[in-house]
Amino acid sequence: MVTAEAQKKVQLQEVNFYYGDFKALEDINLDIEANKVTALIGPSGCGKSTVLRLINRMHEVAGRTRVEGRVLLDSEDVYSPGMDVVGLRSRVGEIFQKPNPFPKTIYDNVAYGPRLQGRSSRDELDGIVERALRQAALWKEVQNKLKTSALELSGGQQQRLCIARTLAVEPEVILMDEPCSALDPVATQQIEDTMDSLKKDYTIIIVTHNMQQAARVSEYTGFMLIQETGEPGRLVEYGLTSKIFTMPDRKETENYITGRFG
Amino acid sequence: MTRQSFHEGLKQLNEEILRMGSMVVEAVDLSTQSLFKGDRSLANAVIAGDDDINELNLWIEGKCLSLQAQQQPVARDLRLLHTCLLVSLHLERIGDLAVNISKIAKRLERTSGAEPYMELLRKMSAQALEVLRQGIKSFADRDARLANSLAEIDEPIDEMYKEILGRLLHPKEEEASSAEWATHIALASRYIERIADQVVDMGERIDFLVTGHLDGKYFDNDPDQRFGE
Numbered sequence: 334m335v336t337a338e339a340q341k342k343v344q345l346q347e348v349n350f351y352y353g354d355f356k357a358l359e360d361i362n363l364d365i366e367a368n369k370v371t372a373l374i375g376p377s378g379c380g381k382s383t384v385l386r387l388i389n390r391m392h393e394v395a396g397r398t399r400v401e402g403r404v405l406l407d408s409e410d411v412y413s414p415g416m417d418v419v420g421l422r423s424r425v426g427e428i429f430q431k432p433n434p435f436p437k438t439i440y441d442n443v444a445y446g447p448r449l450q451g452r453s454s455r456d457e458l459d460g461i462v463e464r465a466l467r468q469a470a471l472w473k474e475v476q477n478k479l480k481t482s483a484l485e486l487s488g489g490q491q492q493r494l495c496i497a498r499t500l501a502v503e504p505e506v507i508l509m510d511e512p513c514s515a516l517d518p519v520a521t522q523q524i525e526d527t528m529d530s531l532k533k534d535y536t537i538i539i540v541t542h543n544m545q546q547a548a549r550v551s552e553y554t555g556f557m558l559i560q561e562t563g564e565p566g567r568l569v570e571y572g573l574t575s576k577i578f579t580m581p582d583r584k585e586t587e588n589y590i591t592g593r594f595g
Numbered sequence: 596m597t598r599q600s601f602h603e604g605l606k607q608l609n610e611e612i613l614r615m616g617s618m619v620v621e622a623v624d625l626s627t628q629s630l631f632k633g634d635r636s637l638a639n640a641v642i643a644g645d646d647d648i649n650e651l652n653l654w655i656e657g658k659c660l661s662l663q664a665q666q667q668p669v670a671r672d673l674r675l676l677h678t679c680l681l682v683s684l685h686l687e688r689i690g691d692l693a694v695n696i697s698k699i700a701k702r703l704e705r706t707s708g709a710e711p712y713m714e715l716l717r718k719m720s721a722q723a724l725e726v727l728r729q730g731i732k733s734f735a736d737r738d739a740r741l742a743n744s745l746a747e748i749d750e751p752i753d754e755m756y757k758e759i760l761g762r763l764l765h766p767k768e769e770e771a772s773s774a775e776w777a778t779h780i781a782l783a784s785r786y787i788e789r790i791a792d793q794v795v796d797m798g799e800r801i802d803f804l805v806t807g808h809l810d811g812k813y814f815d816n817d818p819d820q821r822f823g824e
Contacts, residue, residue, distance in 0.1 A: 545667050578669040580807025587670045592598040 341408075342367040342506060342536040343388055348402035349565070350383060352395070357383050359565035361402070363555060365506075370528055370537045372547035372574065375557035376594065380566025381540040384557070385508045388538070389425035390418055406506070423450070426499035430511040432491035434483035434498070439466075439475050442483045442494055446502035461501050468534075469497035470527045489520020493527060500531075507531070509539040513546065525550050544590055548578045556586045601666045608658050608679050612686075615651045616731035619686045622648065622693035623727060623790060627720035629700040630783060631713060638697035648690035655683040671804075678804040682734060685797040689727065692786045692793070699783045704776060712759060712780050719755045719784060722748070723791045730794035730801070739805035742798035749791045756788040 343365035350358035358380045365371050373381040386392040387404055390411060404411050411421055423446065434442050443462045452458060462479070466472040471493040475486070483494055492512060499507060509528075513521040528537055528550050541547050547554055555571040570577065570586045581587045588594050622641050629637035659680045662668060668676055726748045733742035763777045803809050 544669070548667075548669065576807075579673060581670050590669045591672050592601075 340367045341365065342406070343538070344403070344405040344408075345384070345387070346403040346405070348387065348400065348404060350380075350387060350392075350401070351399040353397045356565040358387075359567055361568050363568060363571060365536060365538060366553060367536050368532055368534075369553060370532050370539060370551040371553040371555065372551035373538065373540045373555045373557060374542075374544055374547050374590075375566070375569075376559075376589070377542070378566075379557040379559050381557050382510050383566070385427070385510055385538060385540055388506065388508060389422050389427060391422070391427065393418075423502045424504055425506045425508060426502065426504035427508040427510065428492070428495055428499060428512045431515050432488055432495050434486070434491050434494050436482065436484055438480050439483050439486070439494060440479040443497050443501045445498060450502065462497075465497040465501040466494075468500050468527075468531060469493045470523060470530070471497055487520070489516050489523055492516060492520065492524060496524075496527060496531075500535075504535065506536045506538065509537065511540060511542065514542065521546070544578075548574060554578070556581075556583075556589065558585055558589070601662065601668075601672075604658065604662050604666075605672060605675055608655065608662070609675070611651060611655055611658075612679050612682055613731070613735055615648065615655070615683060615686050616734070618644070618648050618651070619689050619693070620724065620727055620731065622690050623696075623720075623724055626693040626696040626700065627716075627724075627787070629697055630703065630720075631717060633700065633703065633705055635701050638700040641697040642694050645690050645694045648687060652683050652687040655679060659683075674804050674807065678734075678800045681800045682797050685793045685800075689790050689793050692790050695786045696783055699779050699786075703779045703783075706773070706776055709776075709780075712762070715755050715759050716780070716784060716787065719752055719759075719787045722752050722755075723787050723794075726752070726791045726794045730797050733798060733801050734804075737801075737805050739802045742801035742805070745795045745798035749795050752788055752791045756784050759784040 341364045343363075345361045345363040348358060348361040349356060350361075361384060363384070373384060375381055383392065387400060388406070388411065392398050400412055406421070406424065410416070435445060437445070440462055443465050444458045447458060447461050452461070463472060463476075466475060471490060474490060475494075483491065486494060492515075496507075496512075513524050516524065525546065528539070531537060539547070539550065551574045553572065554574040554577045556569045556577065557566050558569045559566050570581060570583045572582070577586060578590060581590065622644060625637050626641045628634065629641065659676045663676055666672075726745055729741060729748060730745055732738070733745070760781060763781055766777075799809075
């Protein structure tokens with residue numbers, strides 16, 4: 334099935350991952366569908382965020398790490414020797430738990446990435462900034478104050494600004510690591526709505542502790558677990574969100590999502 | 596409300612469904628007895644008792660709503676709440692059908708030539724009670740196989756129902772056949788047949804509770820259709 338194959342944007346195949354001698358992930362097999370939202374859930378320390386960082390090689394900033402198996406982006410191994418890591422990270426953007434805008438103007442935050450890519454024409458940058466802010470559902474609120482400091486925005490606006498900053502470099506995949514955990518319910522709702530409108534153009538992978546959020550925003554859900562302290566994290570179950578939250582196949586998944594964990 | 600009291604709430608809901616099941620079994624049993632014995636006091640007892648069944652149905656509905664609103668149930672908890680809501684509604688309707696049978700019992704004259712019909716109605720009632728008991732058992736035991744076999748146990752009831760209607764349309768000479776009498780018998784057999792049908796539908800819900808199957812397949816085979824949409 335050629336079409337089904339083509340829809341797999343990111344694939345993890347038999348992935349093991351080590352921090353030094355510690356095996357943090359074991360035998361992760363995961364196919365991420367293009368233009369869908371995929372959620373990773375599971376208790377703290379099960380390796381959800383590590384899975385995210387494997388995709389854009391962000392774990393490498395942490396030092397001594399080792400990856401076994403294959404991580405593919407559009408069928409291309411991101412760990413192949415010829416891979417341009419900077420290019421990879423512009424194709425795979427990331428939104429973090431706490432909004433982290435630069436202490437610059439709203440405009441300069443969004444234009445930061447494109448400028449690094451060598452795009453300096455004022456007209457072009459204006460267009461990019463407006464498009465990114467519109468996609469991040471922030472344009473209407475900031476269009477008249479683009480030259481004010483990003484730090485004057487509310488937490489929810491700052492997080493949407495960070496999404497706009499990521500979108501400005503036209504990534505293909507957006508990784509979100511607990512993007513709403515520092516936000517109030519209204520801001521959370523706005524981010525979730527933004528995710529929903531973004532997925533027609535992007536592939537989104539979100540790590541969240543909030544199971545209801547995973548159920549609301551995602552089409553696919555993966556449940557990860559470590560059996561005991563010191564053991565590596567494993568992907569216990571992966572499938573349609575509607576199925577996982579109604580009729581999970583695995584007892585561990587059911588116990589976790591129904592609050593009968595531990 | 597903590598998770599623990601949520602789980603207590605689910606347990607209570609399960610117990611109340613079973614209690615409602617016992618009440619409905621008794622209502623069906625007494626209403627058909629009142630029909631065969633011509634016992635008006637039995638019939639009145641069933642009619643009066645239906646209020647309790649209706650009230651319990653409302654309590655179950657309210658409990659399901661508040662637990663869904665406050666606890667965002669998923670997986671087996673979600674399936675249990677969904678199933679309780681629908682099973683409760685089926686049981687409530689069966690209670691109403693028992694009331695209908697009791698009302699007929701109060702009006703039905705004892706007529707000569709009625710015996711063959713009464714014999715068939717007795718058999719139908721006994722079979723319908725069996726379907727009902729097994730239906731409730733399949734919920735209590737979370738037994739999908741039993742729930743799915745209810746349609747089979749229901750089959751003879753449909754056959755007897757057709758037989759009664761056929762006889763009423765073409766009565767033998769010695770059999771009574773006033774229009775009023777025939778209507779009562781036709782309706783009584785129809786109500787008994789409907790009771791068993793309600794249980795068969797209930798069985799489909801119990802199959803969902805246990806297996807997650809709706810109408811024999813998963814409801815989520817379309818990846819673009821999100822649950823709840």
